[in-house]
Amino acid sequence: MALKIVTDSASDTPKSIIEKYGLHVIPTPVVIDEKDYFDGQTIFPAEFYDILRSKEDIKTYHINSAMFYDNFLPYAKNGDEVIYICFSTGIAGTFNAANIAKTELLEEYPDFDLTIIDSKCASLGFGLVTYYALKMQEAGASKEEIIDGINWHCKHMDHIFTVKTLEYLLKGGRLSRTSAVAGSLLDIKPIIEINDEGSLVAIEKVRGRQKSLKRLIEMVGERGVDLNNQMIGVVHGDDAETMEAVKDKLREKYSCSNFLDNYVGCAIGAHTGPGIIGIIYLDEESPYKKYLV
Numbered sequence: 327m328a329l330k331i332v333t334d335s336a337s338d339t340p341k342s343i344i345e346k347y348g349l350h351v352i353p354t355p356v357v358i359d360e361k362d363y364f365d366g367q368t369i370f371p372a373e374f375y376d377i378l379r380s381k382e383d384i385k386t387y388h389i390n391s392a393m394f395y396d397n398f399l400p401y402a403k404n405g406d407e408v409i410y411i412c413f414s415t416g417i418a419g420t421f422n423a424a425n426i427a428k429t430e431l432l433e434e435y436p437d438f439d440l441t442i443i444d445s446k447c448a449s450l451g452f453g454l455v456t457y458y459a460l461k462m463q464e465a466g467a468s469k470e471e472i473i474d475g476i477n478w479h480c481k482h483m484d485h486i487f488t489v490k491t492l493e494y495l496l497k498g499g500r501l502s503r504t505s506a507v508a509g510s511l512l513d514i515k516p517i518i519e520i521n522d523e524g525s526l527v528a529i530e531k532v533r534g535r536q537k538s539l540k541r542l543i544e545m546v547g548e549r550g551v552d553l554n555n556q557m558i559g560v561v562h563g564d565d566a567e568t569m570e571a572v573k574d575k576l577r578e579k580y581s582c583s584n585f586l587d588n589y590v591g592c593a594i595g596a597h598t599g600p601g602i603i604g605i606i607y608l609d610e611e612s613p614y615k616k617y618l619v
Contacts, residue, residue: 351366352397389424398438443480450606467617486546488516488602555584561604
């Protein structure tokens with residue numbers, strides 16, 4: 327019997343963290359030409375972006391209750407306590423599906439202790455939250471402290487992104503055709519954030535790729551705190567070269583030295599396309615820093 331921290335592949339948690347902590351990551355489904363694949367299990371980001379560029383028919387759907395049941399069942403049987411850090415309800419129905427599975431499991435295993443937390447984060451936003459939770463557990467924090475820490479870090483995790491093309495926002499219904507055509511002609515690049523409800527929203531429009539990247543970096547300074555001491559998340563849609571250039575600018579401008587980086591996985595990447603760049607950081611100094619050294 328043990329306390330287990332679980333997340334899903336929409337967290338874009340780097341492989342190094344998964345392997346170091348033996349983290350259980352539930353894969354997000356991806357449908358390619360009517361065939362199901364599972365993010366990080368039967369399809370991987372580099373391959374996924376090649377398929378995305380080839381204009382194959384790609385859809386995503388959230389992890390359903392049956393999948394959650396199967397993933398949680400071994401813990402229920404073993405009497406483990408589980409904290410599941412979940413993809414934002416503002417983007418997917420994952421939280422509700424996980425709770426349906428919990429209800430079913432409690433009928434069979436009434437003592438099963440499963441805490442499901444709606445992160446209201448996306449991509450490496452809740453990957454960082456998961457990393458902090460694992461660090462807290464490793465440092466000896468209690469279950470209650472870990473849950474409080476997860477909730478605090480979720481609330482104060484700031485995510486900002488920009489995309490290289492408007493094509494995939496249009497396909498996903500997040501942009502009207504008129505806006506997409508006009509934006510493409512004017513080379514408009516939206517700055518997108520995850521808002522307090524955990525939804526993807528465009529908050530600014532910038533002309534040109536380089537200006538949009540520059541604006542992201544400026545916003546980190548405007549909205550972030552203690553940047554040279556915290557872990558900064560940087561993600562990319564199959565554009566590692568640009569990601570590394572962004573990291574260099576963050577080092578130069580704010581003396582950032584600690585980075586966690588990865589691909590934007592299938593759950594978000596299918597709707598934003600190749601070339602997305604995101605920066606994730608805390609907007610307040612963490613009160614749990616003693617556990618995170």
